Amino acid sequence: MxxxxxxxxxxxxxxxxxxxxxxxxxxxxxxxxxxxxxxxxxxxxxxxxxxxxxxxxxxxxxxxxxxxxxxxxxxxxxxxxxxxxxxxxxxxxxxxxxxxxxxxxxxxxxxxxxxxxxxxxxxxxxxxxxxxxxxxxxxxxxxxxxxxxxxxxxxxxxxxxxxxxxxxxxxxxxxxxxxxxxxxxxxxxxxxxxxxxxxxxxxxxxxxxxxxxxxxxxxxxxxxxxxxxxxxxxxxxxxxxxxxxxxxxxxxxxxxxxxxxxxxxxxxxxxxxxxxxxxxxxxxxxxxxxxxxxxxxxxxxxxxxxxxxxxxxxxxxxxxxxxxxxxxxxxxxxxxxxxxxxxxxxxxxxxxxxxxxxxxxxxxxxxxxxxxxxxxxxxxxxxxxxxxxxxxxxxxxxxxxxxGTVDEYGYINIVDRKKDVIISGGENISSIEVEGVLYAHPAILEAAVIAVPHEKWGETPHAYVVLRENMTATEQEIIDFSRSKLAHFKAVTGITFVDELPKTASGKIQKVQIRDAYWESIGKEGRKVN
The missing domain is CATH 3.40.50.12780 (ANL, N-terminal domain)
Structure with a gap:
């Protein structure tokens, strides 16, 4: 039996x-x-x-x-x-x-x-x-x-x-x-x-x-x-x-x-x-x-x-x-x-x-x-x-x-996350969830969130933000806003203000280009996955 x-x-x-x-x-x-x-x-x-x-x-x-x-x-x-x-x-x-x-x-x-x-x-x-x-x-x-x-x-x-x-x-x-x-x-x-x-x-x-x-x-x-x-x-x-x-x-x-x-x-x-x-x-x-x-x-x-x-x-x-x-x-x-x-x-x-x-x-x-x-x-x-x-x-x-990639010995190496999940301190964070909160800010027209390296947490959410015309907001104001709406480990830790976000012909925001722009801005080569 x-x-x-x-x-x-x-x-x-x-x-x-x-x-x-x-x-x-x-x-x-x-x-x-x-x-x-x-x-x-x-x-x-x-x-x-x-x-x-x-x-x-x-x-x-x-x-x-x-x-x-x-x-x-x-x-x-x-x-x-x-x-x-x-x-x-x-x-x-x-x-x-x-x-x-x-x-x-x-x-x-x-x-x-x-x-x-x-x-x-x-x-x-x-x-x-x-x-x-x-x-x-x-x-x-x-x-x-x-x-x-x-x-x-x-x-x-x-x-x-x-x-x-x-x-x-x-x-x-x-x-x-x-x-x-x-x-x-x-x-x-x-x-x-x-x-x-x-x-x-x-x-x-x-x-x-x-x-x-x-x-x-x-x-x-x-x-x-x-x-x-x-x-x-x-x-x-x-x-x-x-x-x-x-x-x-x-x-x-x-x-x-x-x-x-x-x-x-x-x-x-x-x-x-x-x-x-x-x-x-x-x-x-x-x-x-x-x-x-x-x-x-x-x-x-x-x-x-x-x-x-x-x-x-x-x-x-x-x-x-x-x-x-x-x-x-x-x-x-x-x-x-x-x-x-x-x-x-x-x-x-x-x-x-x-x-x-x-x-x-x-x-x-x-x-x-x-x-x-x-x-x-x-x-x-x-x-x-x-x-x-x-x-x-x-x-x-x-x-x-x-x-990921796999080497000659069969060891797999994870090189990127296809679905844009951010892992901070062992916790999974949905970039879309964070973006949804940022879109609720009255001064924000568009936002895209990516993972950036962090000494303590491994990585944290960083937002690229386009402000509405004739409106202003500081980096700290937006960070505080996200902390008030989200569990703190999900909140953004940095903001980059841009005039526009890169998009595909269908209007989808291209996060690969945003990641590359981030790594270029800090003097490192962006990770690219074809």
């Missing part, structure tokens, strides 16, 4: 083999896998008591915590769908996502409740709001008190199929409103099996949750670290100091994070020279780092650097940049250059660089094409958006919208 590939099996394995081992340490609290399982059972009973049934959506607005980790398994046991929310959005963003997803219950940390309180009356489907770490001033259900009313005994799970949707993750694209990515149990399960192999996860590992779990479930970490009985450490807020302290105190062996966070750790190291005398692996995804950055991590920190590539729609990881054994003969400089690339396909992923006709480009490291992925991790589709689904799922492949 075939056993369906469903995620609660991972916690079952951990309980069976590592029941008395520390599962998670969170801000002074520690729980074994047996204790974590008991809390998961309490949560499932609580959700069932609230009327949550198979297929219902349950949203979480929370930092990395035991409450967030147990949410995945507690929600799945009743057959419901987890909807993790980005904690860096504005209240109106949550209105759209919660209503679009039809979420019925919202779990929220007390320190994030202020993002929900002003828009509570606009939430159409949310019936219950339950607050983690609730204070006496908040008039909502207290999570700890609520959880304590339910039994820790084994829960009679809803029957699950591996093709059932388990996660609904909202991601920014090239349109203003985010799209809900539907991932199935099978997607996440097989992604976990592949990723745990490539990252060499063992039961002796200690993971520090730095990457927020709302980011494709922290790149799937709640699943494959749990399956292996690894210990997990988390804090709802991560600073370079707290990260280093946790690594030292808990002998953390592996971390996942955005490049900006790693850069802040390097800066902290320069100032304080902390002593870390055990092996550490750091897993990074995002804009390709310069080889010198990798050298600093490996030589100064003494950590192993692992670059990966993925997107929410592919569960997410598809590429890894570790050095394969038959390439050990390469020089250190050549190896570092390869480590800085997005990498080669993980097991179970078929990743190709294709031209406009669907043909693979030469493996010459120069010819650019679109990155296309076929894998067990490719999403079921976008929730309530068949048109957008059809645009990206074609001929069995997920068209990523990223442009």
């Amino acid at each position: 075939n056993v369906p590939l469903v995620l609660p099996q991972f916690l079952d394995r951990a309980v069976s083999l590592y029941g008395e081992k520390e599962a998670i340490h969170c801000e002074g609290r520690s729980f074994t896998y047996n204790e974590l399982n008991g809390r998961v059972n309490q949560l499932s009973r609580g959700l069932q008591d609230l009327g949550i049934r198979k297929g219902d959506h349950v949203a979480y607005l929370a930092g990395n915590s035991v409450e967030m980790l147990e949410g995945f398994y507690g929600v799945y046991q009743v057959g419901a769908v987890m909807v993790p929310l980005n904690i860096r959005l504005k209240p109106e963003d949550y209105v759209f996502i919660l209503n679009h997803s039809e979420s019925k219950v919202l779990f929220v940390d007390q320190d994030l409740y202020e993002l929900i309180q002003p828009v509570k009356d606009q939430l159409d489907s949310v019936r219950h709001i339950i607050v983690h770490y609730k204070d006496s001033q908040t008039n909502e259900i207290d999570y700890d008190n609520w959880l304590a009313t339910f039994s820790t005994e084994t829960f009679d799970r809803t029957e699950l199929d591996e093709n059932d949707v388990c996660s609904l993750l909202y991601t920014s694209g090239t349109t203003g409103n985010p799209k809900g990515v539907m991932l199935t149990h099978r997607n996440n399960y097989l992604h976990a099996l592949s990723t745990m192999h490539h990252l060499r996860i063992q039961d002796s590992d200690v993971l520090l949750h730095v990457l927020p779990m709302f980011h494709v479930n922290g790149w799937g970490s709640p699943f494959y670290y749990t399956a292996n009985g690894a210990s997990q450490i988390c804090s709802r807020k991560a600073t370079p100091e707290s990260i280093i302290r946790a690594i030292q105190e808990h002998k953390v062996s592996i971390l996942h994070m955005a490049p900006t966070v790693l850069n802040s750790i390097l800066q902290y190291y320069d100032q304080h020279k902390p002593v870390i005398d055990h092996d550490v692996r750091v897993v990074i995804a995002g804009s390709a780092p310069p080889p010198a950055f990798i050298t600093r991590v490996e030589e100064e920190l003494g950590w192993e650097f692992i670059q990966v590539y993925g997107m929410t729609e592919t569960s997410p990881l598809s590429l890894v940049s570790t050095i394969r054994s038959h390439l050990d003969h390469l020089s250190d400089e050549e190896k570092t250059r390869l480590k800085a690339k997005a990498g080669y396909p993980m097991i179970g992923a078929d990743v190709r660089i294709i031209d406009d006709f669907g043909n693979e480009v030469p493996h010459d490291g120069e010819t650019a094409g679109e990155v296309a992925v076929r894998s067990h991790g490719v999403m079921k589709g976008y929730w309530k958006n068949e048109e957008a689904t059809a645009e990206v799922l074609q001929d069995g492949f997920m068209l990523t919208g990223d442009m």
Whole structure:
């Protein structure tokens, strides 16, 4: 009899083999896998008591915590769908996502409740709001008190199929409103099996949750670290100091994070020279780092650097940049250059660089094409958006919208983003969404937003603006205007005033020319993708 590939099996394995081992340490609290399982059972009973049934959506607005980790398994046991929310959005963003997803219950940390309180009356489907770490001033259900009313005994799970949707993750694209990515149990399960192999996860590992779990479930970490009985450490807020302290105190062996966070750790190291005398692996995804950055991590920190590539729609990881054994003969400089690339396909992923006709480009490291992925991790589709689904799922492949090259060794390098998504501090920003806000400014006639490099955040939005005739506006005024209308990480950080924007014959703004003009203005050669 075939056993369906469903995620609660991972916690079952951990309980069976590592029941008395520390599962998670969170801000002074520690729980074994047996204790974590008991809390998961309490949560499932609580959700069932609230009327949550198979297929219902349950949203979480929370930092990395035991409450967030147990949410995945507690929600799945009743057959419901987890909807993790980005904690860096504005209240109106949550209105759209919660209503679009039809979420019925919202779990929220007390320190994030202020993002929900002003828009509570606009939430159409949310019936219950339950607050983690609730204070006496908040008039909502207290999570700890609520959880304590339910039994820790084994829960009679809803029957699950591996093709059932388990996660609904909202991601920014090239349109203003985010799209809900539907991932199935099978997607996440097989992604976990592949990723745990490539990252060499063992039961002796200690993971520090730095990457927020709302980011494709922290790149799937709640699943494959749990399956292996690894210990997990988390804090709802991560600073370079707290990260280093946790690594030292808990002998953390592996971390996942955005490049900006790693850069802040390097800066902290320069100032304080902390002593870390055990092996550490750091897993990074995002804009390709310069080889010198990798050298600093490996030589100064003494950590192993692992670059990966993925997107929410592919569960997410598809590429890894570790050095394969038959390439050990390469020089250190050549190896570092390869480590800085997005990498080669993980097991179970078929990743190709294709031209406009669907043909693979030469493996010459120069010819650019679109990155296309076929894998067990490719999403079921976008929730309530068949048109957008059809645009990206074609001929069995997920068209990523990223442009890349592939070299003679099969390593893929991302060279540009076809769809103009800006990645700032690990967050996706829709340039069209930012432009829409700028067009609301009374003095702006036209606006185009591109990504420009930023020392701290990797890249940030920069706007090219045409002002209306006989009207004026300063750069700071427009920056402040965008900050008042958008989450701050989405706001523009610079303005270039121009008389007109380059356009095609049909009137479409040509951002390639705008990017080239930017790079020329700062004395660098613009990146061009043919």
